[in-house]
Amino acid sequence: MISKGISGKGRNTAIMFATLMLFWLMLNGKLEADILIVGALVALVIAVLYRDGLSFFTEFRFTPAAFIAGFGYYGYFFKELFKSNIKLAAIVLSPSLPVKPAIVKVRTKLKTRMGRLMLANSITLTPGTLTVEMEGEWLYVHWVRMEADAIEEATARIVSGFESYLEVMYG
Amino acid sequence: MxxxxxxxxxxxxxxxxxxxxxxxxxxxxxxxIYNRIQAGAKTTTLGTLLTLAGAACLQPAWGWKLLLIGVFLIFTNPVSAQVLANTAHRRGAEKSPLTKIDRLAEDQEGKA
Amino acid sequence: MVEILIMLAAGLAGAAFLLALVRFIRGPSRLDRVVAFDVLTVIAITFIVLAALVENRGIYLDAALVYALLSFLGVISIARYLEGRF
Structure with a gap:
């Protein structure tokens, strides 16, 4: 990832530091001077030592459009997660167990590692689909009730919904 | 209130x-096993998230820590489901006879 | 009122735990048992949260967090081990 203005390493360290601090503060649940100082010191040491270790962490684009897409993404995500659970409950509760499993192949336009990871995770938590294998731009997805086999159509049904948000967030 | x-x-x-x-x-x-992973991963994610949200309503002071557990689960639950599915496929786990299509197995045969 | 709802939730989660335990015992493959184990650990997190509510002790949530972390790592390493990567 090429970043404008700030150099790559400084940017990575800053994002890592901010993430660690956020986790530390959430874990403590209160803002007090001694907690802040200890957290800041430890976070700084870890961030400096491991700034390149989690580079996929920093692939998020810090632009207003990406933040808006992020909100849209989570809204869509929770809607889909809820739908998938209702569908699954319906399948599990019906006596005949109406499944039609298949492993289909789909394609993604996303290029970054984090974008692809988020896509795979999203697919796993949405109605009836589970990512089994990833190879470059190809994803192999297990489908409890297959609706389409052709790559284009399966991609349109499984991938496109999330991809439009993730493309803005990670590229 | x-x-x-x-x-x-x-x-x-x-x-x-x-x-x-x-x-x-x-x-x-x-x-x-694939269908079981699907059933397990989806329901435990939403089920636990709703439980955490409920606990946050009952004890608002715990909100941040509950949110942290929730964020962690959203990221790790699908990852472990995918790793298990991936391992199952590489080990050639038995598929239900209802499974008609397996593009992954076809592509791997093509390469071998 | 709320106590009753918490108990009801604990009962439902308990039933879920027993069902996952059935899959854990029945298998048939080792990987099926790992899948069941994964579900069991996540249900256990719900139990810890419910216990924290009943006993009104927020410190239990730290246990839940560490438990989530360790069970995730455990499942990943068992899966990788079964794949023969170690």
Whole structure:
């Protein structure tokens, strides 16, 4: 990832530091001077030592459009997660167990590692689909009730919904 | 006001636990390992998230820590499901006879 | 009122736990048992949260967090081990 203005390493360290601090503060649940100082010191040491270790962490684009897409993404995500659970409950509760499993192949336009990871995770938590294998731009997805086999159509049904948000967030 | 929030929280707890129950049922009823992973991963994610939300309604002071557990689960639950599915496929786990298409196995045969 | 709802949730989660345990015992493959184990650990997190509510002790949530972390790592390493990567 090429970043404008700030150099790559400084940017990575800053994002890592901010993430660690956020986790530390959430874990403590209160803002007090001694907690802040200890957290800041430890976070700084870890961030400096491991700034390149989690580079996929920093692939998020810090632009207003990406933040808006992020909100849209989570809204869509929770809607889909809820739908998938209702569908699954319906399948599990019906006596005949109406499944039609298949492993289909789909394609993604996303290029970054984090974008692809988020896509795979999203697919796993949405109605009836589970990512089994990833190879470059190809994803192999297990489908409890297959609706389409052709790559284009399966991609349109499984991938496109999330991809439009993730493309803005990670590229 | 506090009472309403308490009741919403309690209902969220019950709702979350019901999804867990559907997941358990799916785990027992589903015909093969992939379908079982699907049943397990989806229901435990939503079920636990609803439980955490319910707990946050009952004890708002715990909100941040509950949120942290929730964020962690959203990221790790699908990852472990994918790793298990991936391992199952590489080990050639038995697929339900209902499974008609397996593009992954076809592509791997093509390469070998 | 709320106590009753918490107990009801615990009962439902308990039933889910038993069903997952059925899959854990029945298998048939080792990987099926790992899948069941994964579900069991996540249900256990719900139990810890419910216990924290009943006993009104926020410190239990730290246990839940560490438990989530360790069970995730455990499942990943068992899966990788079964794949023969170690």
């Amino acid at each position: 506090g009472l309403i929030l308490d009741i919403i929280g309690g209902l969220l707890l019950v709702g979350g636990a019901s999804f867990l129950l559907f997941g358990g049922l799916g785990l027992v009823r589903m015909p093969d």
